[in-house]
Amino acid sequence: QQQVKQSPQSLIVQKGGISIINCAYENTAFDYFPWYQQFPGKGPALLIAIRPDVSEKKEGRFTISFNKSAKQFSLHIMDSQPGDSATYFCAASIFGTASKLTFGTGTRLQVTL
Amino acid sequence: GAVVSQHPSWVICKSGTSVKIECRSLDFQATTMFWYRQFPKQSLMLMATSNEGSKATYEQGVEKDKFLINHASLTLSTLTVTSAHPEDSSFYICSARTFGRGGGGSYGYTFGSGTRLTVV
Numbered sequence: 434q435q436q437v438k439q440s441p442q443s444l445i446v447q448k449g450g451i452s453i454i455n456c457a458y459e460n461t462a463f464d465y466f467p468w469y470q471q472f473p474g475k476g477p478a479l480l481i482a483i484r485p486d487v488s489e490k491k492e493g494r495f496t497i498s499f500n501k502s503a504k505q506f507s508l509h510i511m512d513s514q515p516g517d518s519a520t521y522f523c524a525a526s527i528f529g530t531a532s533k534l535t536f537g538t539g540t541r542l543q544v545t546l
Numbered sequence: 547g548a549v550v551s552q553h554p555s556w557v558i559c560k561s562g563t564s565v566k567i568e569c570r571s572l573d574f575q576a577t578t579m580f581w582y583r584q585f586p587k588q589s590l591m592l593m594a595t596s597n598e599g600s601k602a603t604y605e606q607g608v609e610k611d612k613f614l615i616n617h618a619s620l621t622l623s624t625l626t627v628t629s630a631h632p633e634d635s636s637f638y639i640c641s642a643r644t645f646g647r648g649g650g651g652s653y654g655y656t657f658g659s660g661t662r663l664t665v666v
Contacts, residue, residue: 467654476552476639476657477590522589526655532643533580534655536589 437525439537446544452510454540456523459504463525467534468497468508471520480508480521513544548574548644552658559630559665567625567661569640575620576642580655581613584637596623630665637662 438457446452456466464485469477483490483497483506490497496509510517523537549572559565569579577598582590596602596617604610612634614626623642627634640658 465653469657474637474660474662476641476660478657479654482654528653532653533592533595534641538589539587541587 437523437535437537439523439540441540442538443541444543446513446542448513448515448544448546450513450544452513452517452542452544453507454521454523454542455505455507456525456537457503457505458525458535460525460527460535461504462527463535464528465526465532466497466499466506467524468495469522469524471522471539477522510542513542515544515546518542518544548642548654548656550576550640550642550656550658552640552661554661555659556662557664559663561631561665562629564626564628565630565663567627567638567640567663569623569625569642569658571621571642571656574642574644576623576644577620578643579617579623580641580643581615581623581625582639582641584639584660586637590639593625627663630663632665635663635665 440455467482468480470480471477481492481495483499494511499506521540524534526532526534551570553568579596581593584590592605593608594602594604594615596615598617598620602615617623639660641655645653
């Protein structure tokens with residue numbers, strides 16, 4: 434199975450709050466788990482990515498938590514700002530010459546004042 | 547960092563005409579390029595994978611003769627929507643696989659800025 438399930442579909446968070454988006458995967462061969470941020474009319478931009486050999490990775494206000502046994506990973510956005518309002522996609526892939534990204538369904542985040 | 551330049555950013559064409567979308571890797575060689583289609587409020591749907599110098603591999607359900615992909619060089623891949631119809635109106639995005647400088651199998655994906663195609 435190549436599916437990656439993402440939740441919630443939409444999320445409203447107050448400014449300064451924590452935004453949490455979750456993803457679950459089925460294929461244990463996945464070895465690369467990125468999160469992308471997409472603004473309307475733009476291509477996705479890489480936020481942060483993790484490999485399965487670590488359980489957490491932090492870059493600024495963005496943190497990925499990875500649970501290999503549960504086959505789940507999540508994105509935490511600390512101190513959420515209105516400028517973070519966008520659609521977020523999780524994804525997964527298998528390293529190899531023909532590797533391709535399998536995307537989650539996306540989460541529309543709105544950060545209110 | 548790796549940059550993929552995609553043009554045009556938007557295009558309007560008449561039904562029955564063909565439209566070409568270009569993606570260029572500006573500071574690296576893209577041996578593999580991916581083409582996606584995205585409908586409003588939906589996720590990215592992979593259309594095809596192209597490797598430099600060989601035929602593209604299309605995902606199930608994608609019409610090869612309608613969506614022509616050419617990856618003739620390590621820095622340029624093109625998607626041509628032939629005989630476009632209103633149902634082909636969508637947001638098309640390319641992506642290239644990049645490899646980390648540290649080696650060891652590290653890699654990632656860089657996306658173009660997308661092309662909004664409207665067929666009237």
